[in-house]
């Protein structure tokens with residue numbers, strides 16, 4: 283069996299168990315947190331670690347054994363924070379991501395090396411996968427990139443191509459952020475396919491924000507897995523529990539249960555806004571235990587078979603990490 287790097291060391295993919303494929307343990311902007319810790323960690327960093335430990339212990343108690351932290355460089359990744367948390371949550375594996383999270387802007391260290399080969403971005407991603415992240419021995423298990431409202435700008439396309447190159451060398455699966463209503467998972471597939479990526483090794487994230495079955499089936503017919511990965515994010519303008527469950531149930535009825543994964547896109551601590559005064563109302567359901575406690579029973583109620591639920595939580599994540607290395 284293939285093995286996958288976790289924060290606690292390599293694991294046999296057969297041991298991953300029920301897996302949440304898109305969560306964030308922490309999003310803290312390094313320069314902001316270094317210079318203005320009172321703004322990034324208003325209650326103190328230790329309190330944020332404690333809160334994440336408490337939350338992840340509840341997740342583990344709900345039967346989840348693995349959490350994929352889809353926090354790439356540029357998204358506020360903090361490997362030391364995740365290591366501290368992981369060491370205190372018994373029986374839960376956390377997998378980390380490399381990649382670059384940007385909707386268009388590239389940092390100067392990337393922009394001003396654009397003429398160099400290989401792309402410095404690929405060099406960074408390979409270091410995280412093959413050596414370790416930020417001076418630790420924790421290796422990245424997946425490669426993350428994003429396409430948001432600005433679409434496939436030249437900068438975003440460069441990031442995707444750099445991710446594809448690191449993927450092809452290592453086999454680590456690709457995982458993405460999309461704006462599902464813009465159907466930009468298809469743009470991502472086009473760039474990946476042009477780079478020779480086997481689309482069955484790609485997870486198109488945030489697809490569950492869409493109820494457009496034709497779009498979702500097109501992504502899966504091309505081989506990719508889709509993320510119904512924002513359960514609990516029932517903010518204005520987003521589908522609610524019933525709509526999201528209905529979409530997954532309809533796709534399972536049509537035989538797509540082997541290409542869907544479930545998650546929350548939950549963040550345990552972020553410095554992107556003041557947690558006591560967020561820019562939008564977060565519904566009470568947006569909690570990291572929501573999938574296990576509420577979504578799974580709702581899917582069964584909607585006619586999804588037990589085996590399909592198991593596939594979405596166990597088999598499909600395992601398949602994505604069961605690659606045989608690079609191409």
Ligand SMILES: [Zn+2]
Pocket residue numbers: 304305306352459547
């Ligand atoms: Zn996310």
